[in-house]
Amino acid sequence: MAPRIFIDGEHGTTGLQIRARLAGRTDLEVISIPTDRRKDPAARAEFLNAADVAILCLPDDAAKESVSLISNDRTRVIDASTAYRVADGWTYGFAEMDKTQAKAIADSKRVANPGCWPQGPIALLRPLISAGLLPADLPVSMSGISGYSGGGRSMIEDYEARGEDAPEFLPYGLTLQHKHVPELKKYAGLSRDPIMQPVVGNFAQGMITMVPLHLGTLGRVPKGAELHAAIADHYASLERSDVVVAPYAEVERLPEINPERHNDTNRMELYVFANDRKAQAVLLAVYDNLGKGASGAAVQNLDLMIGA
């Protein structure tokens, strides 16, 4: 029998995108809760327990409630919220993060889908720390820009209502307590809290994340080409990867670097730029906040879990 998939929160930004990505699939059955009962815990419990895989596209508190409503051992969960990303007993749903991660996701009953902001920096930093080219205690900062759909339905409505009057470039997270810091620290392999400096732009979808690096204080200073090779080798070693690494180039600018470049795909593209004379580098990732950053990764994880 085709596995039954229930998307709790199917009318939200992430849920709608997952539904669209699953439309036309004949190897699974999407079961849908009637709209007027979508916030009724009894109805949600019924659908959650009828599903083989429940994908939670809800605020954190509602996601925790959904998990508590599951009363059988069969229903497996993919949670798109921040609720369980560093929790014991949950598998982090970034399949390309490690050689063993796709299998860990495939075998898991509880998968926490990554946050959009940390995915790029984790994809860039983790192979470098694993290879010993960067130390775990390196002070790290990240910045970047995301389309406003990253803020879900309320931010989309707000930006669409304000149109051109909405700010082009709005830094936020200025209390330095962004909800993604714990997962970024844990899965990048850092021992200190990184600084996250996100920006929301006046465009709907797509993002760029950047990690500038001071290398001059390290005992052994890696060259840009070495950083690039370690990252490229990691992704080339995977059986399957939606993370691709652009060729190493010493250039002033690359017009192709555009936050919307990979919209509506599950692709993430990584870049390494460096000035070896100055012992400085910038790592950069381009991806869709709603693709690899949310719904694309959820469907990738679902496919691993159901063996599609």
Ligand SMILES: NC(=O)C1=CN([C@@H]2O[C@H](COP(=O)(O)OP(=O)(O)OC[C@H]3O[C@@H](n4cnc5c(N)ncnc54)[C@H](OP(=O)(O)O)[C@@H]3O)[C@@H](O)[C@H]2O)C=CC1
């Ligand atoms: N947008 C993005 O780029 C990303 C989002 N995420 C995460 O995914 C989750 C969903 O986000 P997103 O889709 O953007 O958010 P939205 O606000 O667009 O959608 C959330 C959905 O959940 C519904 N909902 C809220 N409370 C309940 C409840 N108690 N029971 C049932 N349904 C409920 C909402 O219904 P209603 O609107 O009627 O209240 C809405 O349809 C969040 O945890 C978010 O942080 C993760 C990665 C990226």
Ligand SMILES: CC(=O)N[C@@H](CCC(=O)OP(=O)(O)O)C(=O)O
């Ligand atoms: C532009 C914008 O506001 N983005 C959201 C991140 C969306 C996201 O990834 O939320 P999760 O933590 O559920 O993954 C933010 O920074 O809070």
